[in-house]
Amino acid sequence: MNKEAKIYIAGHRGMVGSAIKRKLEQEGFTNFVTRVSSELDLRNQQQVADFFEQEKPVYVFLAAAKVGGIVANNTYRAEFLYDNLQIQNNVIHSAHLNGVEKLMFLGSSCIYPKMAPQPLEEDYLLTGPLEETNEPYAIAKIAGIKMCDAYRAQYGCNYISVMPTNLYGYNDNYHPQNSHVLPALIRRFHEAKEQDLSSVTIWGTGSPKREFLFADDLAAACYYLMENYNEPGLVNIGTGEDLSIKELAELVKETVGYEGEITFDTSKPDGTPRKLMNVSKLHSKGWKHTIELPEGIKLAYQDFLSKQTVSQ
Numbered sequence: 001m002n003k004e005a006k007i008y009i010a011g012h013r014g015m016v017g018s019a020i021k022r023k024l025e026q027e028g029f030t031n032f033v034t035r036v037s038s039e040l041d042l043r044n045q046q047q048v049a050d051f052f053e054q055e056k057p058v059y060v061f062l063a064a065a066k067v068g069g070i071v072a073n074n075t076y077r078a079e080f081l082y083d084n085l086q087i088q089n090n091v092i093h094s095a096h097l098n099g100v101e102k103l104m105f106l107g108s109s110c111i112y113p114k115m116a117p118q119p120l121e122e123d124y125l126l127t128g129p130l131e132e133t134n135e136p137y138a139i140a141k142i143a144g145i146k147m148c149d150a151y152r153a154q155y156g157c158n159y160i161s162v163m164p165t166n167l168y169g170y171n172d173n174y175h176p177q178n179s180h181v182l183p184a185l186i187r188r189f190h191e192a193k194e195q196d197l198s199s200v201t202i203w204g205t206g207s208p209k210r211e212f213l214f215a216d217d218l219a220a221a222c223y224y225l226m227e228n229y230n231e232p233g234l235v236n237i238g239t240g241e242d243l244s245i246k247e248l249a250e251l252v253k254e255t256v257g258y259e260g261e262i263t264f265d266t267s268k269p270d271g272t273p274r275k276l277m278n279v280s281k282l283h284s285k286g287w288k289h290t291i292e293l294p295e296g297i298k299l300a301y302q303d304f305l306s307k308q309t310v311s312q
């Protein structure tokens with residue numbers, strides 16, 4: 001990537017977009033164009049067309065999306081499908097019309113079939129039925145991968161797709177119902193400790209297994225692939241290690257310093273039983289994560305606490 005070229009990070013205020021911006025700044029990039037959603041609604045075709053026509057970015061990181069945890073995905077099914085299709089269709093098509101040199105599309109590990117063999121290899125895409133709770137989101141993300149590949153095949157666009165595993169980090173969403181599990185547990189254990197509660201309830205059975213990657217590691221991988229990867233298809237980004245939700249809860253409990261019990265609300269969905277990424281392709285390209293889960297949870301908890309202080 002040319003250090004002077006204009007870079008558009010869609011979703012620069014989000015957890016991933018802000019981590020990508022930090023990484024690029026560390027690498028010496030300075031020429032960013034950004035818009036928050038209230039200035040540029042990426043679902044709006046005309047607004048996106050006008051923005052690209054006016055700004056003519058050279059590189060695009062597409063990290064804007066309707067995002068949330070298992071219950072948000074299952075509740076706002078229409079929005080997860082409509083918003084995400086609109087955002088990615090508008091951005092990818094406008095990038096093509098305005099000669100964007102390279103674009104990165106961010107998908108998700110939920111694109112793989114619910115019962116796919118583990119660990120998940122890139123070529124398991126479209127080999128079986130999806131997990132019901134996040135099917136609309138997954139369908140949109142699969143369309144994004146196919147759109148990048150179609151624009152590459154027909155127009156020669158250098159658009160690449162990466163599939164991050166479950167993420168956490170700075171600027172995460174701590175909404176009690178709509179967030180992902182890790183920020184939800186940080187908040188719940190913290191509040192239970194503050195209020196001296198005797199137990200904390202976590203959703204589901206605790207038996208599903210998940211893999212977690214710190215968002216700054218993801219950003220480093222995205223930058224690495226933007227520099228070194230120019231192929232169709234997809235690349236998994238993860239650690240290649242997972243743990244059960246019960247084990248995760250124990251880890252968060254310990255980090256927060258909560259001493260009560262953990263109980264399970266089995267009326268809440270478990271979702272996919274397991275989604276461990278096979279990261280051989282990523283490793284073979286020369287990139288590996290650096291932040292292990294216990295350290296990452298400490299960093300995320302510090303970030304959570306610093307925002308509590310500001311909002312008080």
Ligand SMILES: NC(=O)C1=CN([C@@H]2O[C@H](COP(=O)(O)OP(=O)(O)OC[C@H]3O[C@@H](n4cnc5c(N)ncnc54)[C@H](OP(=O)(O)O)[C@@H]3O)[C@@H](O)[C@H]2O)C=CC1
Pocket residue numbers: 010011012013014015016017035036037038040041042043062063064065066067083087106107108109163164165166167168171172173180
């Ligand atoms: N978090 C996770 O665990 C995972 C995330 N991903 C993917 O990574 C990407 C980023 O996710 P993450 O950072 O966690 O999400 P966040 O919710 O933190 O950020 C999403 C960003 O998208 C922007 N956005 C949403 N809707 C619109 C819109 N209509 N117009 C313009 N901007 C919009 C928001 O902008 P604004 O702030 O201006 O409103 C926001 O900053 C997504 O593609 C997601 O699917 C993939 C795997 C796991």
Ligand SMILES: C[C@H]1O[C@H](OP(=O)(O)OP(=O)(O)OC[C@H]2O[C@@H](n3cnc4c(=O)[nH]c(N)nc43)[C@H](O)[C@@H]2O)[C@@H](O)[C@@H](O)C1=O
Pocket residue numbers: 067068069070071073108109110133134137165166167178179180181182184185202203204208210245268269270271272
């Ligand atoms: C990143 C990924 O995120 C979503 O999929 P998910 O992996 O199922 O994500 P999750 O983080 O919400 O849950 C992980 C597990 O954890 C359990 N769990 C326990 N207690 C809480 C809890 O308090 N909150 C949440 N959210 N989950 C909890 C929960 O029951 C589940 O078994 C996709 O919809 C899709 O958006 C996507 O791509």
